[in-house]
Amino acid sequence: MRVAGRIRDSIEKVIEGKTDVVDSTLTVLLAEGHLLIEDVPGVGKTQLAKALARSIDCSVRRIQFTPDLLPSDVTGVSIFNQNTREFEFRPGGIFANIVVGDEINRASPKTQSALLECMEEHQVTVDNVTYQLESPFMVIATQNPIEMEGTYALPEAQRDRFMARVSVGYPPVGSEIAMLASHSAANPLDDLDPVTDAAEIRKLVGVVNQVYVADAVRRYTVALTAATRTNNELALGASPRASLHLLRAAKAHAALHGREFVLPDDVRRLTGPVLAHRLLPSASAAMHGRSVTDILETVVSAVAVPQG
Known part of the structure; x- marks a missing residue:
């Protein structure tokens, strides 16, 4: 790169x-x-x-x-x-x-x-x-x-x-x-x-597309976005498009750091930039001064990171 x-x-x-x-x-x-x-x-x-x-x-x-x-x-x-x-x-x-x-x-x-x-x-x-x-x-x-x-x-x-x-x-x-x-x-x-x-x-994009993603990392990506859809503090969670964007960004992040595979840490690190702008806080959360960033941090920390 x-x-x-x-x-x-x-x-x-x-x-x-x-x-x-x-x-x-x-x-x-x-x-x-x-x-x-x-x-x-x-x-x-x-x-x-x-x-x-x-x-x-x-x-x-x-x-x-x-x-x-x-x-x-x-x-x-x-x-x-x-x-x-x-x-x-x-x-x-x-x-x-x-x-x-x-x-x-x-x-x-x-x-x-x-x-x-x-x-x-x-x-x-x-x-x-x-x-x-x-x-x-x-x-x-x-x-x-x-x-x-x-x-x-x-x-x-x-x-x-x-x-x-x-x-x-x-x-x-x-x-x-x-x-x-x-x-x-x-x-x-x-x-x-x-x-x-x-x-x-275009060649670099082709390199990114070849970055390997394990099944456990895919499941972790979906678990993160799915958790935003069931959180009581969020009126609008992340869409399936958000899951796709999060994984594609993680592949690019891995390639930029010289790796041919995605780590769970790549996905976790990008949750803020990729997910936060898509979420809407519930009325109750907004009244209590809870920002989307704070809620997202709580959601991400509650999802287990795959090991190995």
Whole structure:
């Protein structure tokens, strides 16, 4: 996974002191998932997405989600050509290998839902015609916390299509001081050159798909997601899609750490990023100040880890 190491080093030229966040981003990329980056403004959400995009020599598009953005701006639209007397399809912003959806929760739920088919089936249907999206295909969306002004909560179906959610968080003091020195004169994104291309990413995805998963690890994965569905503190548990995403992410995590097999620890470590954003606390749990993260930790700790 030397290529993954080069991508990591490239991103860390822009996002300093956030190795765990960068590793989660690479995990989602190699697991063929989509990433939701949630945090307060100004901590580098968009910089992280752009740094990954510029580190790979492939097609990249950025969509700025605003209240007046239309679904056709995302998927594309058929326009009548006066010369040929026929309708022509004009692709929208989703037609790229890496799509950066900036502040996704500032658009209306109707526009957000334009991503559903794209993210799940890697295709777009407009006027009963289906267009395939090229591989690799990854949506990296940023969003502000729902308490911020002018935001719309992502529908449950939309959140469930994101493999993982990460928070960048504030940088360590030393990294922030270094940022003042390196970022004040020029934007470090301008100096980033691609360290790999789409073809190489497809090869790495193939390597991840070959990572071995024992039956005990599969049962452990399902036991974790099933436990969220029966917990009294959760009104909405993890879906079967969440089980699939959790295992695929665990395979990518194992490959990034040089292993050809998945350990239960790979699955357990990823429960937070992969499951937390899909869960809804019950009214009683919310009244008692129990966060989804706290509830999930309780659920995970109660599930026995397979031995041997």
